[in-house]
Amino acid sequence: MQAQKHPAFNAEDRYLKDTCKCIDSEIDYLADEVEKMDEELLKLKRAVGGNYSDDVIVKATIHEANKRKLNQLRRAEDKPYFGRIDFKELGKSGYETFYVGKTSLTKKDDNKMLIIDWRAPMASLYYSGEIGEVMYKAPGGLIIGDLELKRQYEIQKKELINIFDKGLTPMDEYLQTALWEKKDNRLKDIVNTIQSEQNDIIRADKGKVLIVQGVAGSGKTTIVLHRIAYLMYTYQDIFDAEKLLIIVPNNLFLNYISDVLPDLGVEEIKQSTFEDLVMSLLDTEYKLADIETKFYQLLDYQNLSAEYRKNLQLSSFFKGSMVLKNIIDKYVIDLSSGLVPKIDLKINDLIIYSYDEVLKMYEEDYKYLPIVPRSKRIQKYIESNISDRVKTIQEKVTIKCDKKIKELKDSVEDIETIRDKIIRVYDKRDMINKNLEDSMYKAIKQYFDQWEDLDILTLYKGLISDCEKLEKYSNGELDKGTITFVSDYSKKIFDNEMLEREDLAALLYLHLKLEGLSLKGKYNHIIVDEAQDYSELQMYILRQLSSNDSFTIVGDISQGIHSYKGIGNWKELMDNVFTGSDKELLRLKKCYRSTMEIMNFANQVIKKWRKEEITLAEPVLRSGDKPLIIKKNNDNEIINDIALRINEVRGEGHKSIAVICKTTEESTKVYQALKNVMDDNIHLITDKDTSYGGGVVVIPTYLSKGLEFDAVIIFNCSKDNYIDDELHIKLLYVSITRPLHKLFIYYKDKPSILLDIDGDYFDIL
């Protein structure tokens, strides 16, 4: 064991053993407490029989905290800590030693802090502090002092394996050990090796919109998950799990990241795709058009004209744009101003509620309500008051009738005629009054039938598929060609009783304008991963769900394979969506995932995009094989070679291997062909899959985004499969930035123009 060579081994070994003993006894103690409290709470709950009890609440809270701590200690018992800092605060005498771990531990008998939590303010020194003068932010203000020692430990099953000292051993050695590990099917926490620039993001001020542009593999996903754990620990009184929301691209990805938060001691955070969030907010399951159809049409340069593909892009972009938001705003104003029909609510010829009276309710009394609840409120008001109103009218009818009868009685006509007339007047009065009573609810219905139907889906479809309306409300911001394309294309989808994914944000926005939103302002912090693929309107909607404009938004413009509908530029997002809020854009340039050789190669590919927004990745010093580009004569030869390659890579101990294809159709063919020449231990991943079980998979690029594998094999990077356009460049870039250790790229006939790069960056076969 390397650790034994370290001069402080004996002292460190003793400390580890003492700490482990202490954890064991704390685990025993807490397990005992939890068991006792389980029984006690059961008895107490029975005794109070479902009634409110302070005692039950207090005990249940302690019980939950004990269970949580017990879980955390159990998770930490094999590796109780990973770092140490020796720090002397300015003005104090002597250095104090602090061990940093995933969860804190205090010794029972003397209250000595054996481990501090990695999220504690002082632990920041472990991640960001350099030996010498340092400072860190504590709740009471800045603490300044001197950092004498920063030490890192590799511990396995309670045994010290290695010790690294800042200054004596290159710090990267510790990071390198972590990065060389083989990956299985899930993302892992990185508390041991969080880097300084990542630490800054994790601990950034909570009260703003933080946007992080990070290159592929820079740890964006990992960091946002650590940030959640940090926020929940640091601001326990504000951030309970229900007030946090994480938006992720798809359910496969959700499954891929699902271990990290529990490992960091955080449970039950709402994590959702944008689509699922909208459907749950609208409480409706919409049938959505297949995500792939449009995506693959955009790639189909052989069969579809450039103009058609451009219109497709524009149409998607429009549906997520602030232009559509403005159109909806104007549409709603018109809808609202013409909503109260210019008629009175009458029964026969009697006015029960006049147009002016209802208009006043609409424009003044209930103006504070959105349109739909406002019109419902007015209807309800009229329903509950109409009988009083009718009574008043009946009284007036009676008075009029009495007056008429008096006149008749005073008249000079013969008595028989007067009697007949009086009877007729009474009959008429009774008929009118009865009719008033009988018809009042029917009249209300007939009256409100004249109001425009506010079914939001119908209104939305009506707007989007109506060229005249789009033209009227767009104020010249859309050209006629786009308008016609949008409305025709949408009509076809609507006719099939479907919506596009792109429709959901606008539909929800219309809902918000007309109905309001029950979750408005519900979340204290919202996290968006892979944010480059979201539209401004989607972000605008998320902003409506936030109580305080507290966001962490991470993404990589270079991986924006859905940028035809998404964000092309962070500055525009800040200007157009987060106007007026405090915001900051940070950059992560280092890639921790892939070897230097893979990342240098990837940089050459993304450079072909020739866009100023590109940030080239700086690989962390970890060297492996150069990417291997392999030419074969046909698909069969490629498949046979891939099968051999997979066995070879498996033999080297790599656990996760992906054969990445451009489309699902290509993936399906490759999967079938591989199954014919290989064992059965291979899986096809499609958009129906919600989990990735590790091992060998065949997967289309767009689903591999966000994931990573030990080795990646790209099936067909031939000339006619990847052309020199933005979407193809980004697709290839995403694929080649997925591997940690090995990358193989196959082609037949001629290689793609995107592989036309300096030969130093790859090997060929």
Ligand SMILES: Nc1ncnc2c1ncn2[C@@H]1O[C@H](COP(=O)(O)OP(=O)(O)OP(=O)(O)O)[C@@H](O)[C@H]1O
């Ligand atoms: N400080 C670190 N220490 C150890 N591993 C790290 C560190 N930072 C990132 N990694 C590892 O790098 C890999 C990439 O991380 P992650 O998936 O979070 O990056 P990303 O920026 O979201 O990537 P992409 O945009 O390509 O999806 C993961 O395996 C993660 O564990």
